[in-house]
Every structure is written in C-alpha cells, then in structure tokens.
Amino acid sequence: MDDLDKYIEKRKSKSPKFAQNYEKGYEQFKIGALLKEARLEAGLTQEQVANKLKTGKSAISRIENHAEDIRLSTLVNYAQALGKSLKLEVA
Amino acid sequence: MDDLDKYIEKRKSKSPKFAQNYEKGYEQFKIGALLKEARLEAGLTQEQVANKLKTGKSAISRIENHAEDIRLSTLVNYAQALGKSLKLEVA
DNA sequence: GATAAAGTATACATATATGTGAACAGTGTC
C-alpha cells in the first residue's frame, strides 16, 4: 500500500461521508489527495504553493481536503505551481 | 492530420482569440474539441447528451465551444453520458 | 509548556460556471 492509499484509508476512517462517496466511485475525491501527494513530493508547503498561485494557504488546504469539485483551471494552475502539468483523457 | 486536428485548425481560422490562446499552450481550449469528438464517435447529438445530463442543448454547445474553463464534475458527467470515463494525471 | 511552523476550519465576499429559455443559423429533404 503506497502513501496515497494510506492517506485515503485515513480519510475514510475519519470521515464517513468521504468513505461513502469514495466507495461509490466518485474518484474526484482522490484529486485532493493526488495534489497533496504531488506537493509533498515537490517538497513544498501549502503556503509556498499559495504564494505561487497568489492566494492564501487556507484555499490550498480546502482544495486538498474538500475538493468535491474543482475548476479545471485551478487544477492546471496547481500542477504548474509544482512544476508539473495536468494530463487529461476521455477513455 | 486527424479529425480533431482539422477541427482545431478550423476553429483557429475562424477565431483569432481561440488561435492566440491555443498557441500559448492553454490546452484547456482543447477540452471542448475533445468532448465533441468523443460525442460524435458515440453517435450522439448535443440534445441527446443534454437529456442524459438533465440540462439543455445550449449548455452542451457552450461547453464544446466556449469552455475556457469548466468544472471537473461537468467533465466527469459529460464523459459518463458518453459511456466513457475521465482519466486524470499530474505528471 | 512555550514557541514557531504547518495545516485546518469557518464565515463572508466575489468571481464565474452552469441552468434555462428564446431566437437565430446551418443543413438536408421534400
């Protein structure tokens, strides 16, 4: 089980709503976890990312923890702030 | 040159703004084209997709032609309406 | 246990995506 899986398990145990939606297949809930994982790999704090995106750290926290939904541009910007890019596919 | 490329070229020639943003690398502009391509492959009209998503056909047209930005949930729903799924990656 | 750094939670304001309906345009068929 990798770090992302561990994180998901932790979120599930702490939040019934998260667990319920996650099991339903709403993997959008994974997005926040993905971004957080990518941020930590880049060795950045939420505040550092916030500064790059010219916003506050609370906004970053919200994205990582409560991103039931998110704008595509926000995803793209977040990825860019980490020096990465967002790949999309309809398959 | 595949159909999507042809479509992009057509949009570029008709809309300077589209061309400009596209060349800048704002590939979000590709999203609408991607969705349209997927819809046509599935053999569905905009109205059919609109019905599945319980919305109007004008909303579908707008997404395909003027989706400078779009919500992740909208992308996911659209893909589902076509019997497909959305793949995301931060790389 | 005091302090600082990092992250979370909340509330309100603002920006913007989407819903909705109507009018109009393009395309093909008769």
Added chain:
DNA sequence: GACACTGTTCACATATATGTATACTTTATC
C-alpha cells in the same frame, strides 16, 4: 420555399468555486 433537425448565441437567474481574513489545531523543537 417550407419543413424538420441540429447546433449556436444571447440574456438572465442560480449554484457553487474561489479569494480573503481570522481563529483554531497539530506537530515538532527547545
């Protein structure tokens, strides 16, 4: 040309993501 079908554009209303500031929590270090 009339008709039906498909897609586009517009305006307005509504829903919701994000900006912003503040307070609180957690964790680590001393």
